[in-house]
Every structure is written in structure tokens, then in C-alpha cells.
Amino acid sequence: QVRLVESGGGLVQAGGSLRLSCAASGRSFSSYAMGWFRQAPGKEREFVAVIRWIGGSTVYADSVKGRFTISRDNTKNTLYLQMNSLKPEDTAVYYCAAGPRVATTPAAFNYWGQGTQVTVSS
Numbered sequence: 001q002v003r004l005v006e007s008g009g010g011l012v013q014a015g016g017s018l019r020l021s022c023a024a025s026g027r028s029f030s031s032y033a034m035g036w037f038r039q040a041p042g043k044e045r046e047f048v049a050v051i052r053w054i055g056g057s058t059v060y061a062d063s064v065k066g067r068f069t070i071s072r073d074n075t076k077n078t079l080y081l082q083m084n085s086l087k088p089e090d091t092a093v094y095y096c097a098a099g100p101r102v103a104t105t106p107a108a109f110n111y112w113g114q115g116t117q118v119t120v121s122s
Helices: none
Strands: 003-007 010-013 018-025 033-039 046-052 058-060 068-073 078-083 092-099 116-121
Touching: 003 092, 018 033, 018 092, 018 116, 033 068, 033 078, 046 068, 046 078, 058 068, 078 092
Parallel strands: 010 116
Antiparallel strands: 003 018, 018 078, 033 046, 033 092, 046 058, 068 078, 092 116
16 A cells, blocks of 8 residues: 655745645555646646656646646655745645556546645735
């Protein structure tokens, strides 16, 4: 079983920055892709960004391109999401996820963290 634990969420003013972290443990193979999704009140869970663990290729949602950066530290088994120029519409619970390949749909991912709240005030 894979365990994912997010941290780094909080309250920030529009235009500010936050860095989310996701610590992973219990993986038996390193071919997983890892990504970030978010879910706002009354909305479906939506894709934010994904990274291939080996090689580091990335895919971003159009809504966050140029503002967010996904990265990982292989030695620490930790995934990051650097969020800059935050907007009120970025407010959501952010989840990290792990899966067998690079994908942009929640169904493609096998393991999920508990989520961390990000609130952006105007």
C-alpha cells in the first residue's frame, strides 16, 4: 500500500505564493506518475499537474500553466507543487495522487492523499 501525506496548505492573499508537499512511502516500484488534483466546494475533482517519477516529464492544466510548477525529490520520495500568482479561483482542497502512468484523469490514479486546504482571498 502507498501512503501519501500532503502538507503546506493555508490562507494566502491573491497574488501570493504557497508550496505544497506530498511525502510518499510504501511504494514497491518507481514507475508511478504522481500528480496534483484539486476540488472546490460543489465542483468535481479536477486535474492540476502531473510528473513522471523517472525522467521528470510534466503536464499542466491550462488554468495553471505559467503559475504552478510540479517537481519531485527522488531522494526524499517527496512531490512538490509551487504555486505562484495565486487567484481566488485556485481555492480548493488539493490532493496528491500516484498512478502507473502519466494521465490527467482521477480514475487513472490508484492512491490518494488526505488533501490540504488552500484558500486564496481577494
